[in-house]
Amino acid sequence: MNIFRFAGDMTHLMSILILLLKIYATKSCAGISLKTQEMYALVFLTRYLDLFTDYVSLYNSVMKVVFVASSLAIVWCMRRHPLVRKSYDKDLDTFRHQYVVLACFVLALLLHEMFTFQEVFWAFSIYLEAVAILPQLVLLQRSGNVDNLTGQYVLFLGAYRGLYIINWIYRYFTEDHFTRWIACVSGLVQTALYADFFYYYYLSWRTNTKLKLPA
16 A cells, blocks of 8 residues: 555545534534535445455455444434434435436446456446535535635545545556556546636635635
């Protein structure tokens, strides 16, 4: 593992901790897209099908468990917690994510590195993660104002993918048989989706004003 991969993992973990802090400290999920969280849960469940069959390292296994468990916990809180679920912005979270999930699955059947059960679902998870943030960005645009914790959550989530792109570039030049082109292309698409948010987050930070996204 290189420093860029580790930094990406820690940034990703930080984004999840910020989201959990928001939910548990405020007993509110206002401004958070349940559809994005459901898509992330599906991403981790399908990506880590090898959790009990392929052992890489203790660090690798622990991180897989953390990402799966935390994503399911977030979905559970937003759907079942008696206080948290009352704050869910259902009327704003209207992105039709089921079509995106279906499209990603079809794409995984067509474009994969090997036609095996695990590899197809790995490709599916990569494609789905690339666009999983869309319902969240749409919700924030519709709501207008973005609270600090939600803004930081999205910022760290985007930064994690940016660090992973650097990780892939590093691995391309240092490893003889690095061929994860699906992850590289999908990662570029995913990072591009954050560009507008990063711009307005920077403006908010520079002018010391509340973060607002244009409708």
